[in-house]
Amino acid sequence: MKIDILTIFPNMFDGFLSESIIKRAIDKGLVQIKIHNIRDYSKDKHKKVDDYGFGGGKGMVLMPEPIFDAVDDIKTKDSKVILMTPQGKSYKQKIAYDLSKEKHLVIICGHYEGFDERIRTLADMEISIGDYVLTGGELASMVITDSIVRLIDGVIEEDSHLKDSFNDNLLDYPVYTKPVDFRGMKVPDVLLSGHHANIEKFRKEESLKRTKERRPDLLEKR
Ligand code: ADE
Numbered sequence: 001m002k003i004d005i006l007t008i009f010p011n012m013f014d015g016f017l018s019e020s021i022i023k024r025a026i027d028k029g030l031v032q033i034k035i036h037n038i039r040d041y042s043k044d045k046h047k048k049v050d051d052y053g054f055g056g057g058k059g060m061v062l063m064p065e066p067i068f069d070a071v072d073d074i075k076t077k078d079s080k081v082i083l084m085t086p087q088g089k090s091y092k093q094k095i096a097y098d099l100s101k102e103k104h105l106v107i108i109c110g111h112y113e114g115f116d117e118r119i120r121t122l123a124d125m126e127i128s129i130g131d132y133v134l135t136g137g138e139l140a141s142m143v144i145t146d147s148i149v150r151l152i153d154g155v156i157e158e159d160s161h162l163k164d165s166f167n168d169n170l171l172d173y174p175v176y177t178k179p180v181d182f183r184g185m186k187v188p189d190v191l192l193s194g195h196h197a198n199i200e201k202f203r204k205e206e207s208l209k210r211t212k213e214r215r216p217d218l219l220e221k222r
Pocket of ligand 1: 110137
């Protein structure tokens with residue numbers, strides 16, 4: 001898969017791309033992620049990409065031309081263009097799954113003070129990562145990229161994401177490691193029993209119990 005991200009703050013992505021599972025996926029050639037500075041597409045001699053909004057009010061507004069030029073340059077017939085905005089569709093694991101099957105994603109990071117409304121026409125999909133406002137779409141684009149990349153075949157063991165929280169609208173069951181007794185908190189006996197059927201049953205029950213307690217709304221969707 002290829003992911004192109006359009007931003008006015010490219011340096012924000014340095015740490016994200018150079019650590020952990022994302023870095024490994026890039027090094028293995030399972031995903032290609034390219035960060036594009038929208039300023040590189042500005043025709044202005046000062047590389048200006050925003051201006052005052054017509055009608056007054058809000059601060060600086062991202063101009064359409066550099067972003068249209070960038071998308072024209074990067075987009076192919078296989079691309080899905082996503083715009084990060086708090087007004088977008090609420091992001092869920094199901095969307096991450098669907099997007100992980102795409103060949104090419106072009107992600108446009110919005111800007112907290114706003115972007116020209118015409119930029120919306122470029123997007124196949126608008127995504128919000130939650131009902132709160134970030135200073136820009138950069139962190140949001142990293143959130144969705146992270147959740148998509150880990151689902152690409154070969155990035156992590158498939159078994160590991162089949163058991164993720166939210167699969168089947170259930171939260172994940174609890175897991176433990178050494179020591180067996182930590183400050184009086186003990187690992188449940190069943191996990192030490194080696195009895196696979198019982199372990200499976202325990203995990204299913206815990207998953208259900210947890211979801212009932214913490215996210216009853218998910219159970220209604222099952
Ligand atoms: N940009 C600013 N806030 C955002 C949010 N909650 N989701 C996606 N993009 C954003």
